[in-house]
Amino acid sequence: MPFLNISCYKFVPLPDAAELRDVLRARAAAADLKGTILLAGEGINFFLAGTAQAVRDFVGALKQDERFADLDPKESWSATVPFRKMLVKVKREIIRMDHPAIQPAQGRAPSVDPVTLRRWLETGRDDEGREVVTLDTRNAFEVDAGTFEGAIDWRIGKFTEFPPALRAHKAELQDKTVVSFCTGGIRCEKAAILMREEGLPHVYQLEGGILKYFELTDGAHYRGGCFVFDDRAVLGPDLAADPEGKRAGTPPDIPHNATTK
Known part of the structure; x- marks a missing residue:
């Protein structure tokens, strides 16, 4: 390679x-x-x-x-x-959320590293014994290529739909430890800050996203591959292109040259 x-x-x-x-x-x-x-x-x-x-x-x-x-x-x-x-x-934003009050440079939400998340997922509990849920902040077609077992998926079509989706489902997350995740960390970082702003007290972002999880763990508790915005289409947990990953069926306006989210 x-x-x-x-x-x-x-x-x-x-x-x-x-x-x-x-x-x-x-x-x-x-x-x-x-x-x-x-x-x-x-x-x-x-x-x-x-x-x-x-x-x-x-x-x-x-x-x-x-x-x-x-x-x-x-x-x-x-x-x-x-x-x-x-x-x-x-661009106006490096990842568009249309929520200008969210300024990650002024302070990040807490993060959880991939190795710790893997350990939490083994038991379904964090270090304080609270139930852990994973929240996929990606678009629906990306989720369809692969996601964490039991991950919450609101079937959003673009990231600007995340704020209203959160407000519609916020009560379901109130007493849980929520780990937001995405491909490379950028969307889940903004999402975690918004969830904190909306009053959810136990929120973390997955540091480095799915790609870092693949890099630092054996990929346990993740099913399928990770969609990436280039000609490889889908990466497996070994970070190699998945031969079963198909670009067919993805939205026609997804450019080949885009950044990992």
């Missing part, structure tokens, strides 16, 4: 997002990288692929900016580059 794929995001104020776009576009082109980089006032979200040296050199250069010094990309490998081109865009 000669090509390294990385996904990463960070919520951090970027008032110079437009200037960064030009710098990162030139740097990625010089390294012959493919993928997507999204920039916004609230942070950065990217998914890149190329040779290991080129990818790691790109990340190393990015870390020279103190705002990105602690980036910790999730890694997987592929036989071919799963992106068709390199896109660098400035």
